Amino acid sequence: MSLKHAILGFLSFRPATGYDLKKAFDRSVSHFWPANQSQIYRTLAGLTEEGYVTQEIIEREERLDAKIYHITQNGRDELHRWLSTPLPPQPFREPFLIQVYFGGYLSDEELIALLARQIAVIEQTLAVYNQIYAMYQEQIESREDVRAFFLSVSTLEYGIVSNRAALAWLNSLIERVRSGNYAL
Amino acid sequence: MSLKHAILGFLSFRPATGYDLKKAFDRSVSHFWPANQSQIYRTLAGLTEEGYVTQEIIEREERLDAKIYHITQNGRDELHRWLSTPLPPQPFREPFLIQVYFGGYLSDEELIALLARQIAVIEQTLAVYNQIYAMYQEQIESREDVRAFFLSVSTLEYGIVSNRAALAWLNSLIERVRSGNYAL
């Protein structure tokens, strides 16, 4: 379960509430690990039981208590252990590719529409990634933790290069469908 | 739920048992849609209820009945409808990138080992994909359904180009970690 370790990672930077964590995810790793709110709370409960984090409870009369989570030494050890542990190959599921796989049932028009839509989606994603990347480029000079920062930003690079590859493939596919050149 | 439609896709080629389908998945789309046996059986039950497939029951005394599934016209319609329907953007989860994101906690050695392992895994995958692709290249000339065949094979191309992009990124990352050049 990687959500667990991603949460430990964020808590290793600073203590946070579940709400803070949700924002941290959305701001940084959501492009390769979208996290959902209710699950963050459930995972935090689990981490507390396992002794990887502790709760600092802030009572707020009339409302539910606010809870600030702190990582324990145990939690830091577990994080480091996991970071250097090879992960088993991950199953990868891409429904869009199923559509292409059975694309023989679609007309050229339908097929090209399908591909063009996908291109539009990816181009939008890339525009966002590029913008964020540019922002990081400005920031990096003034940072003390250059190495750690660089590594975290490199995951965005991954997003950019893999989306570019997908885009090139889609464009070439449209071209070949249009020209009827079905050579491999 | 795309498994449903992938199954309909295979049944549109020919009737099959759950067992046959499992093999069909493993042989063709497992690189972007690994399917698991128990789920295939459950999904087939659902498809039957929905009227997209029918069961031809072969009784085998002493053993569980064998069931051959046939797609109905309703099922073909549903397949076509789904194939041309835009899919909502898919959440994408890659735990390896979480490891890189928090890679600041690892030493250069640990980090490079992590990246090198990933490179090895991808290179192996690519070797397999390339081999299968070469096999298809030989086959395509003698096929009548060139267009449909071409489209199904193009999903393998996707696997190849996206893995190549990942590989290039990993190599560049190792290089930069080694040289301590943390520029973006």
Next chain:
DNA sequence: CTGTCCATGTAAGGCGTTACATGATTGT
């Protein structure tokens, strides 16, 4: 006679999503 193939499923549990529910504070 051991293992692999064929062929079916059930059970249990984890991960993840969507929807719902509460309530104070701050900004427009």
Next chain:
DNA sequence: ACAATCATGTAACGCCTTACATGGACAG
């Protein structure tokens, strides 16, 4: 007056995985 932000959670459901269970046929 209304919406957004802060902050917590529960409930229900669906997808997917892992493990387990059965049993004939056939090949080495």
